[in-house]
Amino acid sequence: MGDPAAYRDSTQIVLPVGTLEDIEVDLEAEFMVSVFRPTDAEIVRIIGSPVVIKEVTEFLTRHGVHMP
Template identity: 45%
Template sequence: MSDPDRLRDSTEILLPADAIEGLREDLERRFTLTIRREECRVRIIGSPVEIKSASDFLARNGISVA
């Protein structure tokens, strides 16, 4: 049985709301993702493959994804 926390970690990224300022359009154009703003944070949701690629993209652009 899959651990829900582990599955969630592989299918979403949570960041401060302003973390992807200037990069949101690139993320949406390059990857198949759902990006939701939730008060003071942004939730990026996608398949494990898309989340991995988006994480790498964000890291290359100076955004730490832990």
């Protein structure tokens, strides 16, 4: 069985709150992802399939978002 942390890393991107302010609408329109904001943390989770998460990473990079 695979390592759960490795699988989770390939299906989500965790960013600080506010990172997606200007591009969230475009992100959700272009990719099949869920954007989740836990109420108890200052983060945003982008959740999707491993293939989509890879494409989202490229999209975010093109839009100047630096990945942690």
